[in-house]
Amino acid sequence: MKTKFATGLVAFAAVSALALSGCSGSDRGGETPDEGGESAAAGFEDGAKIGVALPQKTSENWVLAENLFNDGLTEAGYDPIVQFANGGVSEQQNQIQAMIEQGVKVLVVGAIDGSQLGSQLEAAESAGIPVIAYDRLLQNTDAVDVYEAFDNFHVGELQGQALLEGLAERKGEGPYNIELIAGSPDDANSKPFFDGAISILQPKIDDGTLVVKSGQVTQQQAATQGWEAENAQNRMDTILSGSYKDDDLHGVLSPNDTLARAALTSAKQAGKDVPVITGQDSEVESVKSIMAGVQYSTIYKDTRQLVQATIDAVDAYKAGEEPTVTDTETYDNGVKVVPANLLEPVIVTEENAADVYAGDPTLEDLTM
Ligand code: BGC
DSSP, X not given: OOOHHHHHHHHHHHHHHHHHTTOOGGGSOOBOSXXXXXXXXXXXXXXXXXXXXXXXXXXXXXXXXXXHHHHHHHHTTOEEEEEEOTTOHHHHHHHHHHHHHTTOSEEEEOOSSTXXXXXXXXXXXXXXXXXXXXXXXXXXXXXXXXXXXXXXXXXXXXXXXXXXXXXXXXXOSSOEEEEEOOOOTTSXXXXXXXXXXXXXXXXXXXXXXXXXXXXXXXXXXXXXXXXXXXXXXXXXXXXXXXXXXXXXXXXXXXXXXXXXXXXXXXXXXXXXXXXXXXXXXXXXXHHHHXXXXXXXXXXXXXXXXXXXXXXXXXXXXXXXXXXXXXBSSSOBOSSSBOOEEEEOOEEEETTTXXXXXXXXXXXXXXXX
16 A cells, blocks of 8 residues: 555655756756855856865765766866865865865865864865865855755655655554664764654654664764764664664664665674665665665665756856855854755655666666
């Protein structure tokens, strides 16, 4: 029987198909930020250097972004400098500083820790370089001009809804024992992901439908330092041996696919039935797992769309204009509300995967 939410999935798939058919997020007709305010850029020439500072390769979306930025910026007539900072925050600080010294005209930053780049971003601002926060918000600085991202809070809401849906579908009547996993505390996205999910789950925790047997219910308690699979797996091992000796674990809220697979490994090693588990990023291994009926859900954030929206913003700065944004209220970084161009994340389960991934060269074959 199709529930209300499952029907909703079909609608999401249709929206996603439209989104994939060519219109980028910033074509959707948004507002222009800072009407009457000072412009971040006075325009620049063809062939300009564009700096793209990416974090560690903690999920496949970052790896995809590297090639898409290199190819997309080159095609659009720029000279891209795209770098990962696998060594951590100080490496990323040095890379950004070097990009400024090399004369980049726009800086795109996917931060490891969005609150640790203050002096580099100030240096960019002083040099008249517009700064685009990519996927992760840059915090505690006014030296950030626009935020290009998927709607992070909505990602969490979709995960919370999927968990409830999956429990009803696969685990019979409640109450259900669940555990919560949160992302890395230094990533600004971890809070909206967690808060969005909790906004859906809290009423069910309060009325006893959901029981978190470990008692670890805050973002801090559930955090996974560095988004590392090993950290999530160790924490889940401890929880399972401490709180689930004689009980089933019915569900797990996981903020992304890498951590979902880590929790599934932990449950398997502890001899538990497969819990209903959420994810994010549509990583190849997780999409295969969903199609095999194991992982319950993931989120599709088409990296091609986000990179294109970011290149559209670079084009706007090149023309001496402000980029299109869709939200001027939500992303307060502690110093200012950063105008944001938010794209729509899509929830994916076995039921709608073929529709959602149609046209994505990496994923569509996995659903056949
Ligand atoms: C991204 C997620 C990703 C996580 C770990 C977050 O900032 O939004 O898509 O799973 O980082 O790489």
